[in-house]
Amino acid sequence: GPGPNKHTWGAALLSKFPIVESKHHFLPSPVGELAPAIHATLDVYGELIDVFVFHSGQEEDPEDRRLQSEYLAKLMGSTPRPAFLLSYLATKPLEGNYNTYVSKTSGMHDIDYTDWDRWCEYILYKGLKRVGYARVSRSTITDTELQVGKFVIPRSSAEAAQLEARPAEERDRRVQEHEVPAGW
Numbered sequence: 001g002p003g004p005n006k007h008t009w010g011a012a013l014l015s016k017f018p019i020v021e022s023k024h025h026f027l028p029s030p031v032g033e034l035a036p037a038i039h040a041t042l043d044v045y046g047e048l049i050d051v052f053v054f055h056s057g058q059e060e061d062p063e064d065r066r067l068q069s070e071y072l073a074k075l076m077g078s079t080p081r082p083a084f085l086l087s088y089l090a091t092k093p094l095e096g097n098y099n100t101y102v103s104k105t106s107g108m109h110d111i112d113y114t115d116w117d118r119w120c121e122y123i124l125y126k127g128l129k130r131v132g133y134a135r136v137s138r139s140t141i142t143d144t145e146l147q148v149g150k151f152v153i154p155r156s157s158a159e160a161a162q163l164e165a166r167p168a169e170e171r172d173r174r175v176q177e178h179e180v181p182a183g184w
Contacts, residue, residue, distance in 0.1 A: 009055045009088075011036040018043045025075065027054070028067035035068050039075060047153050049128075050083035052076055056090050065090070069100035076106040082127030082153060082160065083108070090120045111149050113168060123149045127160045130171065131184050150184065 004010045006026070013019070020041045027035040037054040052075065056068050069089075076083060085108060091098045093116050101124060102110050108124040111133045118135070132150035154160040163171070 006034065006036070009036070011038050011053045011055050013038050013040055013051065013053045013086075015040075015042055015051075017045075017049075020048065025071075027056075027071045029061075029064045030067070031061035032064045035064070037072060037075070039079075041081070044153065048081050049153070050079045050081050052083065052085040052087070054085065054087040054089070056088060060090065065097050066100075069097035070105075073100050073103055073106040073108075076101075076108050076124075076126075083125065084128065084149070084151070085122070085124040087122050087124070088120045089122050093118055107164075109168065109171060111147075112172060114172065118145075121145060121147055123147055125149070125151060127154065127164065128152065129154060129163055131180070152184070 013022070020043050022038060022040040025037040025039065027037055029035050035054070035056050037052065040051050040053075042049050042051055052072070054072055056065060069091075076085060085101075089098070089101060091101075093110070093113060100106075101122070102108055102113070106124070107126045109126060109130075111123040111125060111130060112135075115135060117137070123133070128151040130149065131152050133148070135145060135147045137145040154163060
């Protein structure tokens with residue numbers, strides 16, 4: 001994506017799946033440095049899945065953050081395909097601009113809205129079935145944490161619609177190990 005040579009923090013997407021298309025965006029940042037985003041379409045086992053990678057600016061200007069969150073919400077909401085976001089949002093869960101990223105406009109869900117101890121790194125998704133999530137944190141530096149999500153692609157558009165209609169409590173229900181199919 002747009003890199004530091006364009007006065008941004010840069011953004012990158014590495015994928016084991018073929019990248020069918022990639023578009024780079026500079027998000028509105030009238031006060032701080034430019035914030036880069038990537039919107040790519042991957043061929044995941046024959047299914048087209050959209051992925052968004054975003055790094056908000058570091059200046060932490062409230063207007064920059066608001067404009068960036070609105071732009072990204074519209075961008076994520078523009079695709080009818082299953083999608084996920086891997087991002088550096090610099091917002092607290094369930095507060096402020098978080099509610100723009102996770103909204104009806106974006107159509108995105110938080111991989112675990114009950115994980116309250118995050119600040120900048122988030123995984124959001126839509127049109128996919130979340131089957132796993134783990135976050136490993138080291139001390140108080142959130143930039144060093146590791147987040148991993150595992151998803152299943154719905155078999156049909158009807159199944160995808162059914163997944164999207166579920167309330168968050170059901171979508172994020174924790175299960176016992178014996179309830180998880182061996183292949184997952």
